[in-house]
Amino acid sequence: MSATEVHHVAKTLMDHLPILQVVIPLMSAPLIVMIGNRNLAWLIAFAASAASFVIACLLLSDVIDGSVISYHIGGWAPPLGIEYRIDALNALVLLLISGIGTIVLPYAYTSVKAEIPQRLHTLFYALYMLCLTGLLGMVATGDAFNVFVFLEISSLSTYVLVSLGANKDTRALTAAYDYLIMGTIGATFFVIGLGMLYMATGTLNMADLADRIAEQGANRTVQAAFTFIVVGMGLKAAMYPLHHWLPNAYTYAPSAVTTFLAATATKAAIYVLLRFMFSVFNPGFHFEDWTLYLIFIPFALLAMFAASFVAVFQTNLKRMLAFSSIAQIGYMLLGIAMLNATGLSASIVHLVNHGITKAALFMGAGALILYSGSAFFDNLNGLGRKMPLTGATMVAGGLSLIGVPGTAGFISKWVLVQAAFENGWWIIAVAIMLSSLLAVIYVWRMFEVLYLTAPDEGCTATDPPLPMLIPMLILAVSCIWFGFDTELTLGSAQVAADGLLAGSAGMMAH
Amino acid sequence: MDTSTALYLTMLIPTVAMAGNMVWKNQENLRDGITFICALLTFACVLVILCNVGNATTGPYELFEVVSGLSISFHVEPLGLMFAIIGSGLWIITHIYGVGYMRGNNEQHHARFFACFSIAIAAVMGIAFASNMFTLFVFYEILTLSTYPLVAHKGTPEAVKGARTYLSILIGTSIALLLTGVIWTFTIAGTLDFTKGGILEGKIAPTLLPVLLGLYAFGIGKAALMPFHRWLPAAMVAPTPVSALLHAVAVVKAGVFSMLKVGIYIFGIDFLASTGASEWLMWLAAYTIIAASVVAMTKDNLKARLAYSTVSQLSYITLGMALATSMGALGGGMHIAMHAMGKITLFMCAGSIYVAYHKTEISQMQGLGRIMPITFGAFLIGALSIIGLPPLGGSWPKFLLMVGAVDAGHQIIIAVLMISSLLNIAYLLPLVGRGFFRPATDSKLPKSFAEAPLLVWLPPAITATGCIILFFYAGSIQDFLAPIVENSP
Numbered sequence: 001m002s003a004t005e006v007h008h009v010a011k012t013l014m015d016h017l018p019i020l021q022v023v024i025p026l027m028s029a030p031l032i033v034m035i036g037n038r039n040l041a042w043l044i045a046f047a048a049s050a051a052s053f054v055i056a057c058l059l060l061s062d063v064i065d066g067s068v069i070s071y072h073i074g075g076w077a078p079p080l081g082i083e084y085r086i087d088a089l090n091a092l093v094l095l096l097i098s099g100i101g102t103i104v105l106p107y108a109y110t111s112v113k114a115e116i117p118q119r120l121h122t123l124f125y126a127l128y129m130l131c132l133t134g135l136l137g138m139v140a141t142g143d144a145f146n147v148f149v150f151l152e153i154s155s156l157s158t159y160v161l162v163s164l165g166a167n168k169d170t171r172a173l174t175a176a177y178d179y180l181i182m183g184t185i186g187a188t189f190f191v192i193g194l195g196m197l198y199m200a201t202g203t204l205n206m207a208d209l210a211d212r213i214a215e216q217g218a219n220r221t222v223q224a225a226f227t228f229i230v231v232g233m234g235l236k237a238a239m240y241p242l243h244h245w246l247p248n249a250y251t252y253a254p255s256a257v258t259t260f261l262a263a264t265a266t267k268a269a270i271y272v273l274l275r276f277m278f279s280v281f282n283p284g285f286h287f288e289d290w291t292l293y294l295i296f297i298p299f300a301l302l303a304m305f306a307a308s309f310v311a312v313f314q315t316n317l318k319r320m321l322a323f324s325s326i327a328q329i330g331y332m333l334l335g336i337a338m339l340n341a342t343g344l345s346a347s348i349v350h351l352v353n354h355g356i357t358k359a360a361l362f363m364g365a366g367a368l369i370l371y372s373g374s375a376f377f378d379n380l381n382g383l384g385r386k387m388p389l390t391g392a393t394m395v396a397g398g399l400s401l402i403g404v405p406g407t408a409g410f411i412s413k414w415v416l417v418q419a420a421f422e423n424g425w426w427i428i429a430v431a432i433m434l435s436s437l438l439a440v441i442y443v444w445r446m447f448e449v450l451y452l453t454a455p456d457e458g459c460t461a462t463d464p465p466l467p468m469l470i471p472m473l474i475l476a477v478s479c480i481w482f483g484f485d486t487e488l489t490l491g492s493a494q495v496a497a498d499g500l501l502a503g504s505a506g507m508m509a510h
Numbered sequence: 511m512d513t514s515t516a517l518y519l520t521m522l523i524p525t526v527a528m529a530g531n532m533v534w535k536n537q538e539n540l541r542d543g544i545t546f547i548c549a550l551l552t553f554a555c556v557l558v559i560l561c562n563v564g565n566a567t568t569g570p571y572e573l574f575e576v577v578s579g580l581s582i583s584f585h586v587e588p589l590g591l592m593f594a595i596i597g598s599g600l601w602i603i604t605h606i607y608g609v610g611y612m613r614g615n616n617e618q619h620h621a622r623f624f625a626c627f628s629i630a631i632a633a634v635m636g637i638a639f640a641s642n643m644f645t646l647f648v649f650y651e652i653l654t655l656s657t658y659p660l661v662a663h664k665g666t667p668e669a670v671k672g673a674r675t676y677l678s679i680l681i682g683t684s685i686a687l688l689l690t691g692v693i694w695t696f697t698i699a700g701t702l703d704f705t706k707g708g709i710l711e712g713k714i715a716p717t718l719l720p721v722l723l724g725l726y727a728f729g730i731g732k733a734a735l736m737p738f739h740r741w742l743p744a745a746m747v748a749p750t751p752v753s754a755l756l757h758a759v760a761v762v763k764a765g766v767f768s769m770l771k772v773g774i775y776i777f778g779i780d781f782l783a784s785t786g787a788s789e790w791l792m793w794l795a796a797y798t799i800i801a802a803s804v805v806a807m808t809k810d811n812l813k814a815r816l817a818y819s820t821v822s823q824l825s826y827i828t829l830g831m832a833l834a835t836s837m838g839a840l841g842g843g844m845h846i847a848m849h850a851m852g853k854i855t856l857f858m859c860a861g862s863i864y865v866a867y868h869k870t871e872i873s874q875m876q877g878l879g880r881i882m883p884i885t886f887g888a889f890l891i892g893a894l895s896i897i898g899l900p901p902l903g904g905s906w907p908k909f910l911l912m913v914g915a916v917d918a919g920h921q922i923i924i925a926v927l928m929i930s931s932l933l934n935i936a937y938l939l940p941l942v943g944r945g946f947f948r949p950a951t952d953s954k955l956p957k958s959f960a961e962a963p964l965l966v967w968l969p970p971a972i973t974a975t976g977c978i979i980l981f982f983y984a985g986s987i988q989d990f991l992a993p994i995v996e997n998s999p
Binding site for chain 1: 670677687
């Protein structure tokens with residue numbers, strides 16, 4: 001190939017980045033099943049997810065200035081054809097999902113060997129890639145029905161991934177079943193909402209939907225659709241009190257799966273909520289204000305306090321972290337409900353920061369479990385001293401979870417409280433701070449178990465092998481790094497928040 | 511060396527000391543030697559800054575911006591420079607003492623201990639030179655976290671419990687109150703830079719001002735204002751070098767230093783005086799001064815008594831800020847130096863007694879003065895300085911505070927200071943009396959001179975001498991600090 005041809009190919013590829021983002025992991029899944037060798041399967045999965053990570057980086061660098069990429073699949077123009085639409089918001093979420101997807105894979109290579117029977121390994125990688133595809137697709141697409149399709153792809157594969165934990169603890173099966181029932185109800189509500197929107201407007205393209213809803217104003221059908229969509233996605237996002245599936249799913253799934261899900265699955269659902277509430281529906285509608293003020297705020301506060309309170313009393317590390325996730329989702333919903341640019345950026349930046357933090361913590365937890373055999377605190381005594389680097393990861397993640405200055409979590413909390421003060425909601429500001437004190441309690445319980453108790457006699461635990469250790473350390477360093485360098489996280493979040501607040505006008509910008 | 515390099519080095523060198531401790535964990539002489547050299551270098555860097563800048567204000571030197579409008583940046587101003595001189599200077603002495611104490615007392619995990627100690631010093635330097643409230647808050651929290659392992663050092667259930675109280679109060683107040691106050695300030699003022707005259711004038715309703723001040727005053731838990739003082743007695747489970755440097759000097763002084771910084775550079779002394787927003791704080795500080803002294807009298811454990819004495823003495827500095835007069839603020843600033851020198855002497859003496867004879871209760875210390883005259887002599891001098899008798903350094907800040915109280919029109923504060931001095935006499939001097947004049951009750955004690963090891967008794971002797979020297983240099987300290995309250999009444 002000559003230089004010009006290379007240039008031409010590169011340019012064509014660059015034009016098709018939005019679809020490549022989804023198609024590369026999608027195609028890798030059947031390839032993995034066909035090849036059937038577990039080492040090759042890992043290699044393919046890793047290559048595909050790394051490629052999608054690179055693509056996400058390229059996409060974000062294109063839209064960070066606030067512009068929008070509109071990609072028409074097969075050249076069919078929207079609203080008839082399916083449109084992929086990338087702006088700062090979903091580019092950032094794509095980056096998070098593909099980044100976590102990539103970094104979990106080396107970790108999974110070792111942890112899966114310990115937790116899942118060998119004959120299921122290729123299946124695991126295939127499902128993992130499907131799940132990744134689903135999440136990326138949900139986020140990348142600009143077509144409402146397409147969201148549902150990808151939601152189902154990711155959900156179905158997630159159910160199976162959770163159930164793979166059954167080899168260690170058969171309760172993974174009931175956890176997966178629970179999640180299946182709840183997740184299906186959520187998806188059904190979502191699709192009912194979409195059906196109503198289609199009935200009322202005759203279109204499924206998000207930008208088009210936004211226009212037509214704005215034209216006809218708030219009628220019953222639109223309101224009902226809104227309700228169904230919020231409840232459906234709320235379920236997938238584990239919005240309090242629809243969180244019932246989450247603690248068991250996170251506790252009993254294999255470590256690698258928990259890490260991946262905790263950092264990405266609920267985050268993708270939050271993204272869809274944001275997209276529908278701000279870009280498709282208009283927050284100017286009264287029913288939407290009311291939903292935010294009367295439903296989101298009380299439930300967000302409940303999540304922050306109740307779930308953190310429950311976390312304090314957990315005896316199982318993974319379960320404690322799972323309840324903490326529910327509380328942290330409360331912060332994101334609270335940021336959305338503030339309905340100002342700062343609040344939205346807080347919500348978006350927390351989505352990323354918490355994703356990284358929880359991934360680090362669950363990875364660390366997985367490494368501890370690899371040696372202790374269980375996630376109960378009683379079995380983790382003094383392991384922080386025996387496994388210094390794993391312990392350090394838990395410390396970095398734990399501090400970021402509390403929101404100690406110099407960690408990623410601090411930035412989110414700072415922006416969120418600032419947003420509360422901008423609205424004059426000082427009670428909410430105080431509530432945010434008080435709820436983080438609960439985080440101090442449960443995180444410190446973990447630290448005391450890891451460092452201040454004596455390890456069992458003859459404990460031979462050491463830090464896990466490099467494939468597990470390196471991803472863990474990268475995430476731990478990121479927890480600190482994003483506490484100081486906020487250009488990528490908060491910078492993109494602010495651009496994204498401005499885009500969202502522009503409402504459907506933001507959707508139209510080219 | 512230019513000022514900014516020296517400034518960064520004061521934080522970098524202790525960090526190097528920490529790394530050194532972690533790398534050469536098991537070579538104790540090398541490890542402790544490196545830390546000693548690092549302590550000397552840190553002090554040298556602070557002196558370089560002193561020579562370059564004097565008592566002028568330079569900077570800010572921005573390290574990097576975290577969020578737009580919020581940056582990690584540093585500056586040099588008299589109050590911070592004085593705090594840095596005290597912190598780094600006493601680090602050298604405490605390190606010598608710490609090596610002697612840890613070895614003499616067969617404590618475990620020396621490397622971890624000295625590593626955390628060094629990080630705490632780096633954090634203190636960050637606090638001293640912070641040029642905005644955000645930077646100060648970041649280092650404030652680093653200081654809390656790095657001292658937590660030191661308090662929990664022994665790992666006994668008692669130590670773990672003490673460390674839990676320590677951490678929950680310090681983190682709790684700083685996140686729930688201080689951080690709320692800081693973000694509130696940022697939202698209304700649009701900046702957190704320390705600016706002479708404050709940044710809040712005209713930005714906040716006068717009725718809300720006392721509330722915001724309350725968020726700072728209670729949020730800075732390290733200043734140990736009642737009712738958030740319990741962490742300080744709890745921290746006494748730590749080995750004595752920690753109590754000496756951190757819980758008599760670095761950590762608590764970081765608290766009151768932050769309090770002064772907030773009063774002078776965020777609120778502004780004039781603004782506080784004209785609005786009267788700090789009057790309630792003045793009364794609370796006065797209450798803490800008396801109440802903590804009374805509690806101190808009931809304690810038989812020497813370190814616990816000293817801890818309550820510290821709680822009381824810290825409120826002198828808070829009082830100085832809350833008086834909202836220039837003399838008050840100067841007196842508060844000077845008390846940072848004077849109290850540091852006096853209290854570190856007392857704590858090192860307590861540790862010396864513990865290393866030599868494992869005595870912790872005052873009632874057991876009868877007759878010890880005759881066999882450890884140097885330790886008890888140093889204790890006497892330190893105690894007299896805390897009480898505020900001439901010719902010891904501690905007498906000057908009390909004098910300035912009284913002048914400040916008169917300026918502010920609160921003569922009753924003079925009575926509070928007087929009563930406090932009397933109470934100080936009542937709880938500090940009996941130990942000296944018991945030591946020198948009562949016969950020993952413990953028959954196992956030696957009959958003649960038998961001091962603690964050299965490395966343990968020498969440092970308190972040095973700092974006790976320092977207390978005397980400071981009396982004669984109080985004027986220079988006052989001149990040095992004067993610029994922080996210029997343009998104030």
